[in-house]
Amino acid sequence: MTGYLLRRVGGAIVVLLGLSIIVYALFYLAPKDPAILTCGKGCTPDRLADVRAAMGLDASPPAQYWEFLRGLFLGRDFPAGPDVRHCPAPCLGYSFETDQPVTKLLADRLPVSASLAIGAEILSLAVGIGAGLLSGLRRFRILDRIVNGLILAGYAVPVFLVGLFLLLLFCVRLQWLPFPTYVPFTTDPAAWAENLILPWIALAVIQSAAYARLTRAGVQESLAEDHVRTARAYGIPEGRIVRTRALRGALVPLVTLTAIDLAAIMASAVLTETMFGLPGVGQLLVGAVNQIDLPVVVGVTLLTGFLVVVANAVADLLYAAVDPRVQLR
Amino acid sequence: MTLLSVRDLRIGFGNTQAVDGLSFDLEAGGALGIVGESGSGKSATALALLGLHGEARIEGSIDFDGLELTGASEDQLRAIRGAGIAMVFQEPLTALSPFHRVGDQIAEVYRLHTGATRKAARERAVEVLRQVHIADPERRARAYPHEFSGGMRQRALIAMALACNPRLIVADEPTTALDVTVQAQILDLLDEVRTATGAALLLISHDLGVVAGSTDDVIVMRRGAVVEAGATDQVLVTPRAAYTKDLLAAVPKPSPARVIQGGPLLRVSGVSKRFRKFTAVDDVTLDVREGETLGIVGESGAGKTTLSRMMVGLIPPDRGSITLAGADIARRRGRSVQMVFQDPMSSLNPRRTVGESIADPLRLIGEPAPRVKIEALLVRVGLAPSHYDSYPHQLSGGMRQRVGIARALAPSPRLIVCDEPVSSLDVTTQAQVLALLEDIRLERELTMVFVTHDLAVLRQIADRVVVMHDGAVAEVGDVAAVYDQPQHAYTKELLAAIPVADPIEARRRRALRRVELAGAGLSGSGLAGAGLAGTGLAGTGLDGAGLDPEPLGATQPE
Numbered sequence: 001m002t003g004y005l006l007r008r009v010g011g012a013i014v015v016l017l018g019l020s021i022i023v024y025a026l027f028y029l030a031p032k033d034p035a036i037l038t039c040g041k042g043c044t045p046d047r048l049a050d051v052r053a054a055m056g057l058d059a060s061p062p063a064q065y066w067e068f069l070r071g072l073f074l075g076r077d078f079p080a081g082p083d084v085r086h087c088p089a090p091c092l093g094y095s096f097e098t099d100q101p102v103t104k105l106l107a108d109r110l111p112v113s114a115s116l117a118i119g120a121e122i123l124s125l126a127v128g129i130g131a132g133l134l135s136g137l138r139r140f141r142i143l144d145r146i147v148n149g150l151i152l153a154g155y156a157v158p159v160f161l162v163g164l165f166l167l168l169l170f171c172v173r174l175q176w177l178p179f180p181t182y183v184p185f186t187t188d189p190a191a192w193a194e195n196l197i198l199p200w201i202a203l204a205v206i207q208s209a210a211y212a213r214l215t216r217a218g219v220q221e222s223l224a225e226d227h228v229r230t231a232r233a234y235g236i237p238e239g240r241i242v243r244t245r246a247l248r249g250a251l252v253p254l255v256t257l258t259a260i261d262l263a264a265i266m267a268s269a270v271l272t273e274t275m276f277g278l279p280g281v282g283q284l285l286v287g288a289v290n291q292i293d294l295p296v297v298v299g300v301t302l303l304t305g306f307l308v309v310v311a312n313a314v315a316d317l318l319y320a321a322v323d324p325r326v327q328l329r
Numbered sequence: 330m331t332l333l334s335v336r337d338l339r340i341g342f343g344n345t346q347a348v349d350g351l352s353f354d355l356e357a358g359g360a361l362g363i364v365g366e367s368g369s370g371k372s373a374t375a376l377a378l379l380g381l382h383g384e385a386r387i388e389g390s391i392d393f394d395g396l397e398l399t400g401a402s403e404d405q406l407r408a409i410r411g412a413g414i415a416m417v418f419q420e421p422l423t424a425l426s427p428f429h430r431v432g433d434q435i436a437e438v439y440r441l442h443t444g445a446t447r448k449a450a451r452e453r454a455v456e457v458l459r460q461v462h463i464a465d466p467e468r469r470a471r472a473y474p475h476e477f478s479g480g481m482r483q484r485a486l487i488a489m490a491l492a493c494n495p496r497l498i499v500a501d502e503p504t505t506a507l508d509v510t511v512q513a514q515i516l517d518l519l520d521e522v523r524t525a526t527g528a529a530l531l532l533i534s535h536d537l538g539v540v541a542g543s544t545d546d547v548i549v550m551r552r553g554a555v556v557e558a559g560a561t562d563q564v565l566v567t568p569r570a571a572y573t574k575d576l577l578a579a580v581p582k583p584s585p586a587r588v589i590q591g592g593p594l595l596r597v598s599g600v601s602k603r604f605r606k607f608t609a610v611d612d613v614t615l616d617v618r619e620g621e622t623l624g625i626v627g628e629s630g631a632g633k634t635t636l637s638r639m640m641v642g643l644i645p646p647d648r649g650s651i652t653l654a655g656a657d658i659a660r661r662r663g664r665s666v667q668m669v670f671q672d673p674m675s676s677l678n679p680r681r682t683v684g685e686s687i688a689d690p691l692r693l694i695g696e697p698a699p700r701v702k703i704e705a706l707l708v709r710v711g712l713a714p715s716h717y718d719s720y721p722h723q724l725s726g727g728m729r730q731r732v733g734i735a736r737a738l739a740p741s742p743r744l745i746v747c748d749e750p751v752s753s754l755d756v757t758t759q760a761q762v763l764a765l766l767e768d769i770r771l772e773r774e775l776t777m778v779f780v781t782h783d784l785a786v787l788r789q790i791a792d793r794v795v796v797m798h799d800g801a802v803a804e805v806g807d808v809a810a811v812y813d814q815p816q817h818a819y820t821k822e823l824l825a826a827i828p829v830a831d832p833i834e835a836r837r838r839r840a841l842r843r844v845e846l847a848g849a850g851l852s853g854s855g856l857a858g859a860g861l862a863g864t865g866l867a868g869t870g871l872d873g874a875g876l877d878p879e880p881l882g883a884t885q886p887e
Contacts, residue, residue, distance in 0.1 A: 234411035
């Protein structure tokens with residue numbers, strides 16, 4: 001177990017380093033110079049050199065990367081005109097665009113994305129497992145058909161179409177809900193949920209379809225297994241068999257998918273965030289890419305990578321917890 | 330007193346009639362065997378007893394201790410399942426839930442039927458595990474099924490069956506998936522449990538040897554109908570029905586010894602193979618002489634399949650060498666050596682016709698239009714030329730294995746290696762396939778390596794036998810010598826465990842095994858003193874389930 005965790009952490013570090021190198025390399029292949037963009041119109045060569053130095057772009061790319069790594073672990077100093085600006089570890093630098101520390105930008109955006117992801121995930125799981133179970137048990141034939149149809153529709157319809165439809169219906173037509181803005185949970189939980197319900201639903205339409213399909217297949221497969229027949233032959237009631245055996249078997253693949261989906265929504269639900277006006281991590285990334293805002297792009301990429309790596313490890317741990325046959329090595 | 334009375338039972342699935350007018354009685358504490366090949370309706374009968382036949386139509390009467398089960402409600406049936414009638418299934422590897430601890434699964438059943446406390450149920454689970462001779466039952470009760478071996482899982486299932494003191498134990502092919510020595514132990518255990526608890530036993534098997542030693546009466550079934558019924562001693566010794574005689578005749582018999590003059594054709598010297606940390610084959614040296622049939626026998630994990638695959642060059646050995654007529658086997662495939670695989674269903678491509686599968690090796694050696702040759706080959710192995718265009722799923726198990734043999738013969742090899750070629754077949758089909766192999770061997774002057782776990786089959790077909798144990802060769806010798814005067818302790822154990830179809834001989838062997846166990850100090854760890862009484866089925870209406878106060882230690886050899 002300890003060995004497993006050590007290997008997992010080691011692997012995560014390698015993945016994150018590799019990611020940051022790739023992002024740096026891609027950045028220097030870009031045809032635009034961020035210093036010229038920042039310097040603006042009427043930029044003199046002297047001024048441009050100052051801007052370069054302030055942005056840390058005057059060194060060679062490997063040296064810049066090395067500085068970035070040092071900043072991440074030890075903190076670093078940026079020249080700011082005559083003064084020096086200290087950026088404490090873990091330092092991801094300052095945004096070229098807004099001049100704010102990247103860590104602060106991420107810290108501002110993460111709660112928004114986390115709210116979106118966690119709520120959407122809970123809703124998707126509740127609906128997906130419920131529908132998958134009902135359809136897997138074949139209690140209602142018609143339900144099986146409906147779930148199947150929804151699964152296909154969920155895969156086929158893009159999220160912005162669902163979102164647009166929800167906005168038109170609930171905010172314009174029926175006027176049951178205000179146009180969403182983000183209200184922090186700590187300020188007003190009710191308003192938080194009210195504003196997030198539509199994006200949750202938009203995301204859940206597609207995700208729950210996938211979960212329903214997995215649950216349905218898992219339940220049907222489990223119910224056909226020999227140990228379920230044994231349980232029946234020993235008089236164990238059907239409801240108990242479904243709860244303790246069939247669902248347990250269906251849970252195994254669901255756990256992995258859920259952990260990875262959670263990370264994916266936090267980092268890259270750009271369409272949903274844009275449509276519902278949520279200032280999340282995905283929006284931050286798109287803006288930064290458009291402005292060649294390297295520190296922000298690297299920061300978001302590292303955060304995304306970190307979330308995915310952590311989610312995978314958590315999925316493995318849960319997997320082992322759900323199925324005693326799984327050994328973590 | 331009659332415990333179970335079945336009258337004119339009919340079970341149908343769709344258009345097929347699985348059971349057609351079955352009637353029998355089982356006395357309380359008695360033992361009845363149902364014997365039949367696949368499709369005889371024996372398993373459908375077992376499931377119908379518990380109302381687990383699913384969507385099948387069921388007619389007739391099943392009277393269990395005064396309750397008519399065919400018309401019983403789901404609640405009534407649930408109360409009977411596990412508590413009145415307990416079932417032991419064929420596949421111990423998958424019959425227990427992988428998500429729950431063994432002790433918890435037994436305790437769950439016990440609590441359900443008795444309403445006992447958690448603690449009492451856990452204690453009962455440990456107690457029944459001890460009863461079935463699971464060593465260190467307190468610790469083992471906390472293990473998961475995947476931490477048990479196949480034999481231990483079957484013991485655990487029998488423990489689960491015992492938990493509520495049922496009046497009837499239905500064992501459906503309880504030993505089919507197990508090794509021969511484990512099979513003997515499980516059958517002995519079922520017999521012991523019956524005498525100790527007074528539960529009646531309904532033992533269902535395709536194997537006459539399994540039924541012979543463990544039952545008082547036997548029913549022979551075929552295609553859903555009873556062919557013959559009566560006392561086991563009488564039916565298996567002086568059968569009246571032609572089908573019973575066929576079944577008994579199909580049981581492998583020793584064949585007269587042959588003199589083999591050929592020199593060594595295939596030489597295996599100092600061969601080892603490891604898979605990660607597991608040593609599958611450990612320093613094996615043996616010769617296959619030209620013209621002989623060499624049998625390789627061993628239980629699961631003995632390394633016989635790995636060895637046979639190395640013999641045909643499918644996997645390379647880690648150490649040692651294998652040569653065929655002097656040349657390294659890795660360079661002598663196709664025309665020289667061929668293999669017949671165990672499971673013809675999974676070793677034939679399901680999306681290609683049978684003929685195309687057989688044609689592959691011929692095309693490889695440059696035969697442009699092999700169809701005519703293959704049709705002749707199909708006829709030779711007892712199929713029709715038209716089977717060229719059949720798909721594997723359209724054929725029966727025996728026919729598929731004939732295809733497997735034809736595929737191996739197609740490139741005219743000198744040596745064929747057969748890995749458990751008849752293990753998945755019914756006994757009469759098995760006899761036919763064995764006869765076919767023997768005919769072809771004679772006709773083509775083939776050398777044959779025959780790998781099996783079944784000592785009886787080997788005695789019929791092999792000239793010499795290699796006994797493998799834990800990857801190494803335990804004993805090599807002529808068949809008669811090894812079977813009559815085994816030298817190695819493991820060979821002796823294997824031979825003692827062979828199920829025999831003669832009831833008297835079967836009981837004699839069980840008695841011998843018990844005496845040996847007692848000598849090894851292993852008896853008395855079981856039912857004796859396990860305190861069967863007072864385990865409490867009070868209030869379930871199932872109490873007084875015929876507990877035999879006599880402890881096991883006193884019921885040794887019959």
